[in-house]
Amino acid sequence: MRILIVDDEIVALNSVRRLLKRRGFSNVEICDNGMDAINRIKNNDFDIVLLDILMPEKDGLEVLKSTKPFKPQTEFILVTAVDDIATAVRSVRLGAYDYLVKPVDNERLVLSIERAYERKGLLAGLAGARNESKAVETLEAFSGIVTQCPRMTELLTYAAVMARSGNPILISGESGTGKELLAQGIHRIDSSVDAPFIAVNVPSIPETLFESQFFGHIKGAFTGADTDYPGFFEQADGGTLFLDEIGELPQKQQAKLLRVLEEKSVRRISDTKPTPVDLRIISATNQDLDKACQENRFRLDLLYRLKAAHIHLPPLSEREGDILLLTAYFQKKACAKHNKAVNGFSPEAVDILIHKEYPGNVRELAALVENAVLLAESGFIEPQHLGVEHVPIPPFARTLCSLTEDATVHFAFVLAHNKGDRKKTAQILGVSVRQIQRKIAMMKNDARWKSLLDDN
Ligand SMILES: Nc1ncnc2c1ncn2[C@@H]1O[C@H](COP(=O)(O)OP(=O)(O)OP(=O)(O)O)[C@@H](O)[C@H]1O
């Protein structure tokens, strides 16, 4: 592993170099200014660059910005004397792997370097794995996840590689995008068949019960504690603890979770000794946790721990190609569940499914399809089974006519579409309400057009 340390303070440079040498990193180089650093990083293949932020002339962020795009394989760890969340977030956006505050704890530094190196290896392996049959095999573990979207396939391949690292994984995405489903898949990839998967919905645990629920207690710890009780961490030992809606974790508990991650042990309430635990944490959120950190609602150090790997599930609107595939899948499931047979969806119903908005994402589509299967008597599923009133389309078929006649037909169409609303019609057509009224009066008096006006 080839490491470069960049810092304008020679003393700091030498002491970090000594530390790393003691820890077995033999190939460590140093550099004491930003300009030099840019040239050396661009012209060499460093695995890791430890970069001080506050330096005269070119500061660390500038060095990062001008080199990372050329050296995507080099991992950057930024070091700073000021603990400023905005800078931390900015450096991560620019591609830094980690952000450490001086005085840097030796263990934390070594851990960060090891992790960055590990990630680099994983990403390189991932690029190679894409074309191999191994990737396909991996995806079988995610067989419950229906998709043909290339972005999703790529993301699942990444998830599979990350699953094997055993590191914490953060899954973000809107509600109903399949975060829990993915967490279960990741768990299956890297655990024995009987390993526990403990799912905890964080906001549903009252703050007063947090300690006993997560850490457990021993018999007699408090009134009512009449048996020993292992908390969630211990229940998930040897498997996965899935922390859903992690963004809702209160500040005080964030510190406790961080400690468990660092110490890999828990202490039950009233117990004198800690119990070691070996578990993987997968957390999920539909919030922007970077923003939560900026607003001091979430601890940045905890966020880094939780997102050794970060997977963002795109909303259904960004994987439109999956809508019909998922529809067929949910239709089959619903038919089996309710012992019903339907032929499929009518073309109008398909049109509605494709163009609808899904704020509840895959979950919403699943419920919609299941209800439609229940409502359809037999044959095909029609728009009304999807809760869409069947609007009879007036006979506005195209005919060979003059432009004036065509304009009248178009006028009637827009008016009918707006259920006779003069104001809306005027807005759409770009004319005044009075012109609309005049046009309607004219049509009412003309046998050719009268029938197009419905009862409006
Ligand atoms: N790609 C998919 N293939 C098949 N089923 C899916 C897929 N994505 C989601 N689902 C199904 O949609 C439902 C919602 O998924 P899940 O509970 O994993 O979402 P979530 O992101 O955790 O939602 P929330 O944020 O609301 O907790 C589940 O029934 C799940 O099985």
Ligand SMILES: [Mg+2]
């Ligand atoms: Mg969920």
